[in-house]
Amino acid sequence: xxxxxxxxxxxxxxxxxxxxxxxxxxxxxxxxxxxxxxxxxxxxxxxxxxxxxxxxxxxxxxxxxxxxxxxxxxxxxxxxxxxxxxxxxxxxxxxxxxxxxxxxxxxxxxxxxxxxxxxxxxxxxxxxxxxxxxxxxxxxxxxxxxxxxxxxxxxxxxxxxxxxxxxxxxxxxxxxxxxxxxxxxxxxxxxxxxxxxxxxxxxxxxxxxxxxxxxxxxxxxxxxxxxxxxxxxxxxxxxxxxxxxxxxxxxxxxxxxxxxxxxxxxxxxxxxxxxxxxxxxxxxxxxxxxxxxxxxxxxxxxxxxxxxxxxxxxxxxxxxxxxxxxxxxxxxxxxxxxxxxxxxxxxxxxxxxxxxxxxxxxxxxxxxxxxxxxxxxxxxxxxxxxxxxxxxxxxxxxxxxxxxxxxxxxxxxxxxxxxxxxxxxxxxxxxxxxxxxxx
Numbered sequence: 291x292x293x294x295x296x297x298x299x300x301x302x303x304x305x306x307x308x309x310x311x312x313x314x315x316x317x318x319x320x321x322x323x324x325x326x327x328x329x330x331x332x333x334x335x336x337x338x339x340x341x342x343x344x345x346x347x348x349x350x351x352x353x354x355x356x357x358x359x360x361x362x363x364x365x366x367x368x369x370x371x372x373x374x375x376x377x378x379x380x381x382x383x384x385x386x387x388x389x390x391x392x393x394x395x396x397x398x399x400x401x402x403x404x405x406x407x408x409x410x411x412x413x414x415x416x417x418x419x420x421x422x423x424x425x426x427x428x429x430x431x432x433x434x435x436x437x438x439x440x441x442x443x444x445x446x447x448x449x450x451x452x453x454x455x456x457x458x459x460x461x462x463x464x465x466x467x468x469x470x471x472x473x474x475x476x477x478x479x480x481x482x483x484x485x486x487x488x489x490x491x492x493x494x495x496x497x498x499x500x501x502x503x504x505x506x507x508x509x510x511x512x513x514x515x516x517x518x519x520x521x522x523x524x525x526x527x528x529x530x531x532x533x534x535x536x537x538x539x540x541x542x543x544x545x546x547x548x549x550x551x552x553x554x555x556x557x558x559x560x561x562x563x564x565x566x567x568x569x570x571x572x573x574x575x576x577x578x579x580x581x582x583x584x585x586x587x588x589x590x591x592x593x594x595x596x597x598x599x600x601x602x603x604x605x606x607x608x609x610x611x612x613x614x615x616x617x618x619x620x621x622x623x624x625x626x627x628x629x630x631x632x633x634x635x636x637x638x639x640x641x642x643x644x645x646x647x648x649x650x651x652x653x654x655x656x657x658x659x660x661x662x663x664x665x666x667x668x669x670x671x672x673x674x675x676x677x678x679x680x681x682x683x684x685x686x687x688x689x690x691x692x693x694x695x696x697x698x699x700x701x702x703x704x705x706x707x708x709x710x711x712x713x714x715x716x717x718x719x720x721x722x723x724x725x726x727x728x729x
Contacts (some may be wrong), residue, residue, distance in 0.1 A: 297707035300685035318697040337611040339672040347578035354575035364560040373552035418561040430550040430645035445483040545667035584661040590673040594619035604651040
């Protein structure tokens, strides 16, 4: 099926060329005509061949932009997640350093486009160090360690209070069913805090079944008749509720410190990226940018010469003054009607005017130049007029065969596909009315 589809598509391409021939000549070719010869103008295309390393330089520039974007994104995460957790004084100081680094990143982004390496006044390494010092001054690792100790202690206090609750409930003359239910829930809360402690102290867990302490404690209050409690039992209940709330507050504080630790990691990552960018990438991307711009300039010059061929039927001779042909191709008219001339700017990417070689006035020429960089990198742009006829007919096992009863009216095209059955493919033109001869 693929071979048949390919053959149909190719034969339709021949049909389209015949219709273009009709538009130009008001008739189809005579039967017996060499289709390859008469349809050649309709299968020609322009092929540009240029330095193969252009893609490498484009990738180098994109990589540089990506690295700068990575720094921007890391700082944006720090600003969104970390800065709000600092006090107002540290926030202001942190944002000041982040703004200077952000301006430096913008500067590097712009110099890629401008192909310049002006000196910078911001010491990125020092700015990142100041940011790290602000976060490390809080010493989140030490704070997290202290919080973990406090969580363990607070969990043990809650367990003791729960044991006290169970003991006092047993001493009171309360409903035995309700007491049993409350005791079961108190034991579930105690087991949960023991699991928390095992996790915090990196101990193996005998069992990992946990409940939500707040919810279970509410259930205890619901099943018990708290109106019958004495002041000591009520105090125990208050101690448990307050202990659970304090435990959650410590956990929230620990989360804040964990975020600060992640902020340190993000800033260290941004520092490493910036160090690499300023160490090697910045210089390499400057080299790639000017080579790429030189390639683009030479390609536009080749397009101008190709445009000349389309208008005049042949490429200009080698001894012609190319300036008059190339210059108009670099002039832009803005929406507001202003004229922008980029010719001299594009010439500045080249070391001297490019050399022009005409291999065939109707089918091939070449431009050669050197980039205006230290290496004087050689570049070229070669233009060739090639025919796709052979590519089109390669889809056929046989054909195409052209028949016409009257070239002024219609024709028939046939070809065989390359499938095992040699499927016959057909096309025909719309039937046109033959014009009557004037008397």
